[in-house]
Amino acid sequence: MSFLELDALRKTFGAQVAVDGLSLKVQKGEFVSLLGPSGCGKTTTLQMIAGFVDPSGGAIRLEGQDLLAVKPAKRGLGIVFQSYALFPHMTAAENVAFGPEMQGVGGGERAKRVADALELVGLGAFAARHPRQLSGGQQQRVALARALVIRPRILLLDEPLSNLDAKLREEMQIELRQIQRTVGTTTILVTHDQAEAMALSDRVVVMNKGRAEQIATPLDAYEHPATPFVASFLGKTNLLEGSAVRPERIAFATSGLAGTVRTRIFQGNHWLYQVETKSGLVTVIRQNTGEDMPGEGAAVHLAWGTR
Amino acid sequence: MSRNGPLALAYHTLFVIFMLMPIVVVCWVAFTPEGFLSFPTSHWSLRWFYAIGRYPEFISAFWRSLGLGALSSAFAVAISVPAALAIARYRFPGREGMTALFMSPLMIPHVVLGIAFLRFFTEIGLGGTFTGLVLSHIVVVLPFALRLTLASAVGLDSRIEHAAISLGASEATVLKRITLPLVLPGLVSGWALAFINSFDEVTMTVFIAAPGTETLPVRMFLYIQDNIDPLVTSVSACVIAVTVAALIALDRAYGLERLLVGKAGHGR
Numbered sequence: 001m002s003f004l005e006l007d008a009l010r011k012t013f014g015a016q017v018a019v020d021g022l023s024l025k026v027q028k029g030e031f032v033s034l035l036g037p038s039g040c041g042k043t044t045t046l047q048m049i050a051g052f053v054d055p056s057g058g059a060i061r062l063e064g065q066d067l068l069a070v071k072p073a074k075r076g077l078g079i080v081f082q083s084y085a086l087f088p089h090m091t092a093a094e095n096v097a098f099g100p101e102m103q104g105v106g107g108g109e110r111a112k113r114v115a116d117a118l119e120l121v122g123l124g125a126f127a128a129r130h131p132r133q134l135s136g137g138q139q140q141r142v143a144l145a146r147a148l149v150i151r152p153r154i155l156l157l158d159e160p161l162s163n164l165d166a167k168l169r170e171e172m173q174i175e176l177r178q179i180q181r182t183v184g185t186t187t188i189l190v191t192h193d194q195a196e197a198m199a200l201s202d203r204v205v206v207m208n209k210g211r212a213e214q215i216a217t218p219l220d221a222y223e224h225p226a227t228p229f230v231a232s233f234l235g236k237t238n239l240l241e242g243s244a245v246r247p248e249r250i251a252f253a254t255s256g257l258a259g260t261v262r263t264r265i266f267q268g269n270h271w272l273y274q275v276e277t278k279s280g281l282v283t284v285i286r287q288n289t290g291e292d293m294p295g296e297g298a299a300v301h302l303a304w305g306t307r
Numbered sequence: 308m309s310r311n312g313p314l315a316l317a318y319h320t321l322f323v324i325f326m327l328m329p330i331v332v333v334c335w336v337a338f339t340p341e342g343f344l345s346f347p348t349s350h351w352s353l354r355w356f357y358a359i360g361r362y363p364e365f366i367s368a369f370w371r372s373l374g375l376g377a378l379s380s381a382f383a384v385a386i387s388v389p390a391a392l393a394i395a396r397y398r399f400p401g402r403e404g405m406t407a408l409f410m411s412p413l414m415i416p417h418v419v420l421g422i423a424f425l426r427f428f429t430e431i432g433l434g435g436t437f438t439g440l441v442l443s444h445i446v447v448v449l450p451f452a453l454r455l456t457l458a459s460a461v462g463l464d465s466r467i468e469h470a471a472i473s474l475g476a477s478e479a480t481v482l483k484r485i486t487l488p489l490v491l492p493g494l495v496s497g498w499a500l501a502f503i504n505s506f507d508e509v510t511m512t513v514f515i516a517a518p519g520t521e522t523l524p525v526r527m528f529l530y531i532q533d534n535i536d537p538l539v540t541s542v543s544a545c546v547i548a549v550t551v552a553a554l555i556a557l558d559r560a561y562g563l564e565r566l567l568v569g570k571a572g573h574g575r
Binding site: 073074079 | 464470473474476484485489
């Protein structure tokens with residue numbers, strides 16, 4: 001039996017179908033991402049699990065128990081929002097202590113848990129600060145500590161890193177992954193960022209128009225996209241001779257598809273090429289190994305392995 | 308912020324003078340020893356301040372105005388909080404109508420309200436009572452209380468409350484520990500603005516108040532109909548002094564800008 005089970009989950013707002021029969025089984029300790037463009041139903045799905053939105057149909061079971069019969073306050077789920085949603089009138093420590101207090105965890109034990117949780121996210125020294133005195137990244141860590149301190153059955157992350165700048169986002173991804181590994185909490189992440197989903201998850205659910213297009217490991221979904229939508233959403237792709245070919249799988253060769261380099265962009269660790277061919281524009285990504293590469297206007301041949 | 312040009316500066320100076328002049332004149336005249344409104348006065352005297360002591364009805368009217376303002380504003384805020392949360396949060400049938408209804412006293416002339424309440428209160432046996440005053444003042448100050456409460460309720464991120472619920476808080480706990488503290492700045496400024504409006508109200512109150520339930524502005528209004536001596540100016544000067552003292556105290560304790568502009572107290 002799976003730990004968390006979504007069964008033909010459905011949500012309509014009037015005539016608009018937000019989630020259209022989504023089924024998903026999540027194992028205990030697993031990190032699963034709901035990935036898709038805005039309006040694909042991923043956030044609505046998360047809110048149905050959390051209990052803030054009532055499904056129009058289907059079922060949600062947690063450890064075999066009907067979750068929809070449980071009030072949101074009693075579900076015991078930890079949630080981290082994109083906007084952090086910290087209590088602005090409380091310090092970091094008071095924010096984190098709120099959950100244990102609601103659970104009736106008393107004095108000494110509560111203080112210890114709060115200190116441990118803040119330590120876990122590396123904010124031990126910031127306990128007495130108010131949210132407005134913390135940076136975005138620090139606020140997000142407090143939000144994470146606040147969600148984890150109640151020892152939630154599931155951790156729900158709603159675009160938690162989207163408000164952070166690129167460099168900080170990468171650091172937080174690694175940290176989030178490590179924390180999740182340490183604590184072992186089953187985690188559902190909602191994101192529109194395919195790189196984030198692939199970096200963090202054991203499995204991704206690629207969603208489009210309220211449906212799951214593919215449920216697979218990140219590598220599997222990337223290498224063997226089930227639909228053209230998944231292929232295009234999970235990174236750049238070329239349609240060549242009827243099959244999708246990833247740009248990094250195409251090499252310059254002495255023979256093969258003939259073309260002319262239209263643009264060449266240097267991106268540090270790799271080169272990004274647009275090559276004009278009789279099959280249309282082909283995107284090519286080559287590792288920067290320090291070797292000379294064809295320049296713009298050069299005549300080239302493209303070759304790729306068929307898998 | 309860009310600096311003002313000389314023309315704008317002159318304009319603003321004139322404007323401030325125009326606003327302050329009547330107050331200055333009233334305070335000045337209050338210190339005259341003459342038996343009439345003499346301005347500019349050449350001699351100084353506290354005669355008309357001592358005179359207030361001989362008119363206990365002014366003193367009692369002052370306390371009545373304070374009590375009336377405090378009470379009606381408190382009720383108005385108590386009504387505003389649930390109304391503001393509902394209007395800010397939910398889309399329900401009659402929402403627009405409800406907002407318009409709560410705001411309507413702003414649009415209705417107070418003379419009309421005065422006559423209407425006079426008739427209505429006489430009919431139901433509340434004519435000339437303090438209860439009647441409180442009820443009518445709740446109606447006229449409600450828009451001010453609601454306006455500022457609504458501003459802070461609209462600015463409230465519902466996900467903050469969702470976070471509290473997910474942590475196991477009951478609805479009552481969320482309201483007490485999260486929602487109310489977060490709308491408190493709007494609530495306090497709403498109360499203050501409502502109080503000022505109640506304290507100031509004369510057009511409607513003059514119809515409703517009876518001897519024994521007169522508010523300070525009504526008492527002053529009735530007094531200057533029969534007398535031309537400077538007593539009302541010394542009373543005015545006292546009110547101005549109390550107001551200035553209250554404003555300074557509020558600014559020290561709370562921040563005046565935050566109070567009157569209704570700025571959210573918990574910016575990021």
